[in-house]
Amino acid sequence: MATSGAALQLKELQRYYESFGAVRGVSLSLEPGQFLTLLGPSGSGKTTTLLMIAGFLEPSAGEILINQRPVTHIAAHKRDIGMVFQNYALFPHMTVTDNVAFPLKMRGIARKEAREQAQHFIEKVGLERFARRFPAQLSGGQQQRVALARALVFSPSLVLMDEPLGALDRRLRLQMQEEIKKLQVDLGLTVVYVTHDQEEALTMSDRVAVMENGLIASFGPPKQIYEAPDNRFVAGFIGESxxxxxxxxxxxxxxxxxxxxxxxxxxxxxxxxxxxxxxxxxxxxxxxxxxxxxxxxxxxxxxxxxxxxxxxxxxxxxxxxxxxxxxxxxxxxxxxxxxxxxxxxxxxxxxxxxxxxxxxxxxxx
Ligand SMILES: Nc1ncnc2c1ncn2[C@@H]1O[C@H](COP(=O)(O)OP(=O)(O)O)[C@@H](O)[C@H]1O
Ligand SMILES: [Mg+2]
Structure with a gap:
């Protein structure tokens, strides 16, 4: 059951805290099914950008369009967006199945259907043997898989991920990178992914936006960003130079x-x-x-x-x-x-x- 990803457009998106510009004018376009990574040092405005796309944070100015439809002032839960954070944010008192089925319940889907659908995504992330466990009985990597299944279960047209693998060790991170990439391609998802890890950005993305001080310093395919950076900040931030x-x-x-x-x-x-x-x-x-x-x-x-x-x-x-x-x-x-x-x-x-x-x-x- 393939979902199809949405087109996303940001137009001069800004977020100011008094006179401080956390995001100072971000514009970009993504086609359906593309994987975009926001890459940049800590404090460059990645999370702020993601929270505005999600609808958790009101922009100071600018516009967000999903499939050409302006959603800038539409409530978060009406934007059809799945989210995965670094700290999993699972419900500790619910089993894996109930965690994954939760978004479906919230959308009024009948219990049986919700559980079947949850089961399907639990299998997709390879956790069928753990469906009855509680989050505390799972490893970090397994918890992140639950979070991933929960973000995908309602077939969102756009998935946002904020440093989802940041807490995992390197080997597990590489494995999860491959799995996320495979799911994204199989389901045709449009993904906006945040990381400060340049290797992760280069290996997973169709497009990379390198952020510096609330602005996009460079935007393009990974190969172009690595081999033909257009300024010194980008050249110095990615790879050895x-x-x-x-x-x-x-x-x-x-x-x-x-x-x-x-x-x-x-x-x-x-x-x-x-x-x-x-x-x-x-x-x-x-x-x-x-x-x-x-x-x-x-x-x-x-x-x-x-x-x-x-x-x-x-x-x-x-x-x-x-x-x-x-x-x-x-x-x-x-x-x-x-x-x-x-x-x-x-x-x-x-x-x-x-x-x-x-x-x-x-x-x-
Ligand atoms: N609620 C807030 N009030 C004031 N400044 C904030 C607030 N949230 C974020 N910032 C500032 O905005 C900048 C960008 O933050 P953030 O988007 O979280 O960066 P990143 O995710 O790239 O590390 C940082 O300098 C941060 O301190
Ligand atoms: Mg952040």
Whole structure:
């Protein structure tokens, strides 16, 4: 019994507490069946945004549309939204079945039908053997599954989740991520998911909105957010990043020639968004991921090569992270997969750091 997800639109949504803007103008559009993650540091406005969508918090300004219908001033229980929180919020005196059936009872559905429907979702989250237990007799992961079943049981068109896996250990979190994703796809649900865990955001989402100080700093598919962040905050918040100080010497439509101290010139990608208001010789940074940098020799075929020396190495299991100092004193991190390829390198060794033109992006701020 597939439900079909709703389209969601936020238009300049704001929430002020006196003069403090917890959310200062959030606009975005989601298509039916998409999984959106609000990702951002603590205090960036994720929960506030979610509570406004749910109808638990009145916006100071702006509009919320579900399937093109304005719901901004419609009561929470009339919005057809399921919710899952970090702290489960189960009823301790009710069994698993009664917890899951509760939303159906509230909607006036007959007891027998409610129990059957609850049973169906209890099976979907793999808890059929625990249906008669009380929440205190379940592990954290099992309780979160009950909360999930309860949020889905009335076939909502939109499901909101606020750090639902935050209290679970890593292994269980990864497993639950997969299960939630599978349910979302199977049921065609539209989901708005809140996390401060970037890995979770990248693996689960169709769209990621990176939030900073009550605003969306970047919005797009995970791959775009990770590989082509459009500003320094986003590049620094997601994944590991190098920011190499440079001076722009020349620029054309898509590329710039930049000097890295007195180490030499490199050619880097320049996006349209980075060009606005910039002029040659502005101080800028080159953004490049550690896995896109290579420890190489002068003969290797990388577009850009800078002379450097190894400062330190950190063994990561599948890879080694090298700390490397460029000739002008800046340090960068280079991640090298441990595949037995490449000469062994140790602190003090001289080397070159190379990368392909399109792997280094000029950022202005
Ligand atoms: N009731 C409130 N009164 C005043 N400030 C609030 C209130 N609720 C949230 N805030 C503030 O709004 C900002 C955003 O909060 P929140 O949306 O909970 O952030 P997040 O979920 O991203 O951690 C925070 O600085 C928080 O302190
Ligand atoms: Mg929060």
């Amino acid at each position: 190098n920011f190499i100080q440079c001076q722009v010497r020349q620029q054309d439509q898509n590329y710039a020639l930049a000097a890295v101290g007195d180490c030499g010139d490199v050619r880097v990608l320049m996006r349209q968004s980075a060009q606005a208001g910039a002029s040659a010789s502005d101080d800028s940074v080159i953004f490049v991921r550690p896995e896109r940098l290579h420890l190489c020799t002068p003969d290797d075929h990388y577009h850009n090569k800078l002379s450097a020396s190894v400062v330190g190495e950190i063994y990561l299991g599948d890879a080694t992270l090298f700390r490397v100092r460029l000739a002008d004193g800046q340090e960068v991190r280079v991640k090298r997969p441990n595949r037995g390829i490449g000469a062994p390198l140790h602190p003090g060794d001289h080397c070159f750091v190379g990368w392909q033109t399109d792997d280094g992006v000029l950022l202005r701020h």
